[in-house]
Amino acid sequence: DIRMTQSPASLSASLGETVNIECLASEDIYSDLAWYQQKPGKSPQLLIYNANSLQNGVPSRFSGSGSGTQYSLKINSLQSEDVATYFCQQYNNYPFTFGSGTKLEIK
Amino acid sequence: EVQLQQSGPELRRPGSSVKLSCKASGYSITDYLMHWVKHRPEHGLEWIGWIDPEDGETKYAQKFQSKATLTADTSSNTAYMQLSSLTSEDTATYFCARPPFDYWGQGVMVTVSS
Numbered sequence: 088d089i090r091m092t093q094s095p096a097s098l099s100a101s102l103g104e105t106v107n108i109e110c111l112a113s114e115d116i117y118s119d120l121a122w123y124q125q126k127p128g129k130s131p132q133l134l135i136y137n138a139n140s141l142q143n144g145v146p147s148r149f150s151g152s153g154s155g156t157q158y159s160l161k162i163n164s165l166q167s168e169d170v171a172t173y174f175c176q177q178y179n180n181y182p183f184t185f186g187s188g189t190k191l192e193i194k
Numbered sequence: 195e196v197q198l199q200q201s202g203p204e205l206r207r208p209g210s211s212v213k214l215s216c217k218a219s220g221y222s223i224t225d226y227l228m229h230w231v232k233h234r235p236e237h238g239l240e241w242i243g244w245i246d247p248e249d250g251e252t253k254y255a256q257k258f259q260s261k262a263t264l265t266a267d268t269s270s271n272t273a274y275m276q277l278s279s280l281t282s283e284d285t286a287t288y289f290c291a292r293p294p295f296d297y298w299g300q301g302v303m304v305t306v307s308s
Binding site for chain 2: 121123129130131132133136142174176178181182183184185186187188
């Protein structure tokens with residue numbers, strides 16, 4: 088199985104700041120990577136697919152980048168509604184696997 | 195509007211089974227695979243598998259091969275997941291999701307307790 092190592096596990100930042108979340112795959116996943124936002128008691132919401140494609144309706148302050156085994160999610164101009172847990176997921180190989188999540192809080 | 199409506203919370207005894215439903219609206223389930231995902235806060239998200247409702251083909255993560263059974267009823271536009279031989283490790287929230295994971299059900303909490 089492909090292991091997705093996500094960091095950091097938690098993150099505290101101020102409103103308006105820029106934050107970065109990283110995911111490292113145990114092997115090349117050829118940009119078959121998605122990022123999700125999950126708020127407590129809710130289902131995950133797709134933010135980014137194919138490593139850098141913004142899902143319809145997602146604010147442009149979210150962006151994804153990376154290739155090979157290294158990927159990142161960037162959130163510009165942090166807003167209060169961005170408080171959530173963020174997950175990466177690879178869908179290059181079965182079984183699809185997720186990162187362990189990054190809990191984002193506002194300072 | 196695409197929606198995935200899942201059944202309500204379940205409480206089961208260890209050793210029993212449970213069948214969860216995921217009713218799709220706004221599209222025909224035969225047009226897309228249906229994925230199922232397990233979520234435990236301390237373990238994160240785990241992909242269980244998918245079903246192709248058009249022909250019943252399934253694909254499971256090896257870990258869930260003998261735990262989960264995915265089926266679909268095209269007449270009611272509903273996908274199902276049965277979990278068998280329940281243990282405390284099966285206590286979790288289970289989601290159905292349409293690829294490319296842009297639509298998710300609201301999740302159903304399954305609690306396994308004696």
